[in-house]
Amino acid sequence: MSDLARKRDRREARNRWLLLAPALTILIFAASGPLLITLVYSFLTAGDYGGVRWEFSTDAWFNVFLQRDIFDDTLSFADAHLSIFWRSVKLSLLTTIGAIILGFPTAYFIATRPKHQRDFWMLLIIIPFWTNLLIRTFAVMELIRNEGTLNTFLISIGVIDEPLQILFTETAIMIGMLYVYLPLMVLPLYASMERLEFSLIEAGYDLYASRFAVLRRIILPLVKPGLIAGSILVFVPSLGAYVTPRVMGGGKQLMLGNLIELQFGQGRNWPLGAALSITLLATVMVALLFYVRAAGREEVSHG
Amino acid sequence: MIEISGVSKTYGTGKSRFLALDDVSVTIAQNEFFTLLGPSGCGKTTLLRVIAGFVDPTAGSVTMEGQDLLRSPPHHRPVNTVFQSYALFPHLTVRQNISFGLEMLGKPKDEIAQTVGEMMALVQMEQMADRETSQISGGQQQRVALARALAPKPKVLLLDEPLSALDFKLRKEMQIELKRLQTETGITFVFVTHDQEEALTMSDRIAVMNAGSIRQIGSPRDIYDHPAERFVADFIGDTNFLPVEVLSSEGTEAQVRLGSGQRIAARAGDGREGGGVTLAVRPEHARIVPEAEGLAAGRLSNLVYFGTDTHYHVDLDDGTRFVVRAQNNPDMFQHAAQGDRVGIAFPGGVGQVLRD
Numbered sequence: 189m190s191d192l193a194r195k196r197d198r199r200e201a202r203n204r205w206l207l208l209a210p211a212l213t214i215l216i217f218a219a220s221g222p223l224l225i226t227l228v229y230s231f232l233t234a235g236d237y238g239g240v241r242w243e244f245s246t247d248a249w250f251n252v253f254l255q256r257d258i259f260d261d262t263l264s265f266a267d268a269h270l271s272i273f274w275r276s277v278k279l280s281l282l283t284t285i286g287a288i289i290l291g292f293p294t295a296y297f298i299a300t301r302p303k304h305q306r307d308f309w310m311l312l313i314i315i316p317f318w319t320n321l322l323i324r325t326f327a328v329m330e331l332i333r334n335e336g337t338l339n340t341f342l343i344s345i346g347v348i349d350e351p352l353q354i355l356f357t358e359t360a361i362m363i364g365m366l367y368v369y370l371p372l373m374v375l376p377l378y379a380s381m382e383r384l385e386f387s388l389i390e391a392g393y394d395l396y397a398s399r400f401a402v403l404r405r406i407i408l409p410l411v412k413p414g415l416i417a418g419s420i421l422v423f424v425p426s427l428g429a430y431v432t433p434r435v436m437g438g439g440k441q442l443m444l445g446n447l448i449e450l451q452f453g454q455g456r457n458w459p460l461g462a463a464l465s466i467t468l469l470a471t472v473m474v475a476l477l478f479y480v481r482a483a484g485r486e487e488v489s490h491g
Numbered sequence: 492m493i494e495i496s497g498v499s500k501t502y503g504t505g506k507s508r509f510l511a512l513d514d515v516s517v518t519i520a521q522n523e524f525f526t527l528l529g530p531s532g533c534g535k536t537t538l539l540r541v542i543a544g545f546v547d548p549t550a551g552s553v554t555m556e557g558q559d560l561l562r563s564p565p566h567h568r569p570v571n572t573v574f575q576s577y578a579l580f581p582h583l584t585v586r587q588n589i590s591f592g593l594e595m596l597g598k599p600k601d602e603i604a605q606t607v608g609e610m611m612a613l614v615q616m617e618q619m620a621d622r623e624t625s626q627i628s629g630g631q632q633q634r635v636a637l638a639r640a641l642a643p644k645p646k647v648l649l650l651d652e653p654l655s656a657l658d659f660k661l662r663k664e665m666q667i668e669l670k671r672l673q674t675e676t677g678i679t680f681v682f683v684t685h686d687q688e689e690a691l692t693m694s695d696r697i698a699v700m701n702a703g704s705i706r707q708i709g710s711p712r713d714i715y716d717h718p719a720e721r722f723v724a725d726f727i728g729d730t731n732f733l734p735v736e737v738l739s740s741e742g743t744e745a746q747v748r749l750g751s752g753q754r755i756a757a758r759a760g761d762g763r764e765g766g767g768v769t770l771a772v773r774p775e776h777a778r779i780v781p782e783a784e785g786l787a788a789g790r791l792s793n794l795v796y797f798g799t800d801t802h803y804h805v806d807l808d809d810g811t812r813f814v815v816r817a818q819n820n821p822d823m824f825q826h827a828a829q830g831d832r833v834g835i836a837f838p839g840g841v842g843q844v845l846r847d
Contacts, residue, residue: 390545391578393565395592396643405591409582 223469230462238456248459252467269447269464276444277471279358279433280426283365284373287422288415290366291373295414296407298374299381310378313371321368325435328364329355356438364436365426372425373418380414381407416483424472444468492679493519493542493560493647498551500537500703511537512548513703519647519681524673526682528690529700530726535683536575538700539649542681543572555646566595571640572649576656577632579624585635586611586620592643610638613672630661637672647679654689666693687727691715699723717758721845724771731777731813733787735770737844745844750809751787756839770842774816777837779803779827785834789813791827803827805835 230248232240255266298309316324331337332354339351354360384407392402408415430445437443442450444464451461500512512534519525527535540546541553544565553560560568571592579588589610593603611617614634619627624635633653640648650669654662670693673680684690690697691711698708699722707719718724721732735747738754745759747770757770782788789807796819803815813835827833 385576385578387574387576387578388580390543390565391572391574391580392591393545394543394570394572395639396566396595397591398566398595401595406580 226462226465230459230466232459234457234459236456238452238458240458245459248457248463251460252463272442272444272447273471275358275441276427279362279365279443280423280429282362283369283426284419284423286362286366287370287373288419291370291377291418292415295374295377295381298378299384300386306382313374316367317371321431322435324368325364325432328367329360329435332360332363355436356440358437358441360436361429361433361441361443364432365429368432369422369426372421376414376417376421377411378414380411380417384410412483416480419479420476423475427472427475428468492521492523492556493681494552494554495519495538495542496552498538498541498548498553500534500541500546500548510703512541515551515703515705517698517705517708519679522677522679524670524680524682524693524695526684526690526694526697527700528684528687528697528727531685533700534703535685535700536651537703539572539651539681539683542647543570543649544568569646570649571643571645571647572651573636573640573653575651575653577636577653579632579635579639581624584621584623585616585627588624588635589639589642591639596643606642606644610642613641613675614638629656630665633657633665634668637669641672641676641678645678647681648673650680650682652684653682654684655686662689669693691727699726701726716843718771718843718845721769721771724843724845729774729814729816731772731774731811732845733770733772733811733813733842734768734809735844736768740844744840747842747844749787750807750811753786755786755837755842757842757844758840759844769845771845772813772837772842774802774814776841777813777815777835778817779805779815780834780836782832782834784836786836787813788832788834791829791831791833794827794829803833805833807835 229240231244231246233243233245233247235241251266252269253266254263256263294313298306298313301309329336333339334351334353334355336355338354339348342348343351354363388406388410389402392406397405428445429443430449433441433443433446437446439446448461448464448468451457451464455461495518496516498512498515499510502509502511515534515538527538529535537546541548542560544560544563548561555569560570580591583591586607590603590607593606598606608617611620614637616631616634616638619631619635624632627635633656636653653669654665657665666689669680669682682690682693691714694711696708696710697714699706699714701722707714707723709717714723715727718727718730724730724732733749735749735757737759738746738748740746740759743759745757746754747757748754749770779791787807787809789805791803792806793802793804795802795804798819800816800818803817805813805815807813815835
């Protein structure tokens with residue numbers, strides 16, 4: 189390699205780093221830094237009025253999963269935490285499944301419109317994003333509360349006598365999250381469906397595949413990248429959701445995000461809050477790892 | 492075997508109404524290599540898609556061995572398609588692509604394996620069985636698409652310009668290959684192309700289409716030698732059009748008078764009487780002669796050398812451009828140079844009288 193070429197390579201490498209520098213700076217200071225602080229805090233002792241005392245302790249981690257009886261010191265699982273954990277995972281999974289069920293036909297519908305119409309339909313999907321999360325959540329609340337649109341309608345047509353108690357239940361949280369995160373499923377699904385060549389679907393029909401077989405054997409494998417991306421985009425924020433469970437659950441149905449907030453606020457137990465945060469992060473990472481692995485393996489076996 | 496009668500297809504309404512197929516009727520015989528030939532937008536692909544089931548005609552009927560095809564959805568028709576873009580499944584290997592149709596038909600596993608093996612041997616793709624379809628060349632993809640469509644042993648194979656994406660040499664090879672496959676398998680081929688040479692070399696019969704309707708159906712020789720109308724003569728091969736006057740017409744023979752006053756015998760078009768105003772003459776049927784001996788005279792405006800033959804462009808005195816194609820054979824009268832006055836001549840009976 190000539191001197192000139194080597195010089196050019198070096199310059200290109202330097203330019204790449206320069207281009208990356210702003211993003212890297214933000215990542216280091218705004219993501220990794222706080223994460224590190226959180227990790228450190230989880231191994232400290234809680235201060236009496238919030239904050240931390242700089243004394244090493246594993247109490248916080250201990251308390252994430254276990255609890256010591258106040259009277260006889262026997263150990264048992266931290267039922268309260270675990271049930272909140274379970275509720276978070278369950279509701280996030282259900283939200284993801286719901287988003288697939290609702291988002292898949294939506295994305296397919298948009299992707300099969302004539303080109304000039306698709307932007308319009310996409311706009312309809314994106315418009316809610318321009319609205320504040322809290323306002324969107326209150327809008328859903330208005331729909332499902334006891335004197336809300338849904339109940340009033342059902343009572344007026346005589347299907348039910350008493351209003352359905354939906355608000356402040358797990359169902360309400362799920363409906364709220366589904367509404368808020370649905371676009372995150374539709375967008376990547378649409379992106380991969382738009383790239384899908386329609387002639388492949390015709391080829392499927394031509395080769396004697398029924399509608400269902402075309403969906404399962406051709407469309408699904410080909411839009412899987414979008415399906416995976418959408419599932420991750422819905423599942424991850426659902427697991428850590430804070431505003432929606434707070435409003436729709438009425439403070440009775442806690443999810444992980446609320447539990448963590450509680451420790452940093454009223455609970456005045458910062459180390460426990462920090463430990464719960466790290467646990468949430470780990471849960472998300474493990475879930476993603478499994479999901480991507482499973483999805484990847486299936487791809488291999490299908491060719 | 493396939494009877495298409497009175498099939499029409501319109502798209503849109505009002506001003507944007509577009510007639511893609513206009514009362515098309517044709518019967519395709521068992522084991523025939525039948526070609527739909529025409530310029531792009533002539534409706535040939537639409538007609539193919541009607542047979543495949545991807546387009547519902549607005550009017551007309553399509554039957555196959557007496558059964559109404561229009562009543563069954565595409566996945567119930569004993570018809571397979573080789574798509575223009577091949578439409579190979581990108582997530583499946585070569586072998587999985589070929590076995591797809593058989594699996595969908597619910598054939599037993601060992602039968603599938605056997606048929607797929609045969610198909611891969613037929614198109615010489617055994618070495619590539621476990622490759623991804625993105626890892627093989629265009630010609631190989633073409634062969635996989637063919638094998639995939641042939642594997643379920645359809646009664647009719649529909650081919651939508653399957654060779655258009657291939658380079659010239661590969662296209663020539665595949666033309667011979669396709670013809671061989673059709674003869675070997677005994678399957679009826681319905682082939683769509685805009686390439687007239689492809690149509691002439693491969694087909695048993697050709698239907699020439701334009702603006703949604705079939706202009707002429709016949710064997711390649713028929714179509715080339717006896718074009719029924721100006722569009723067909725113009726679209727298939729090169730043709731000179733000379734304004735003539737019909738003196739007499741009897742059966743398939745006619746006497747015409749050229750603009751120069753000379754008379755010559757010509758073929759009358761399909762018994763059509765009178766009104767014949769144009770004589771179509773193929774460039775290879777004509778020759779350059781000394782001015783005095785010609786049926787018409789003019790100035791040699793251009794000579795284009797093609798290696799095997801030369802094209803002489805003659806501007807006739809009445810203003811028409813006439814092209815003579817002559818093989819580069821030392822015996823020919825070839826002393827003419829650009830700018831010379833020359834005559835053109837052709838034997839009696841080779842010209843075709845056409846109505847405009």
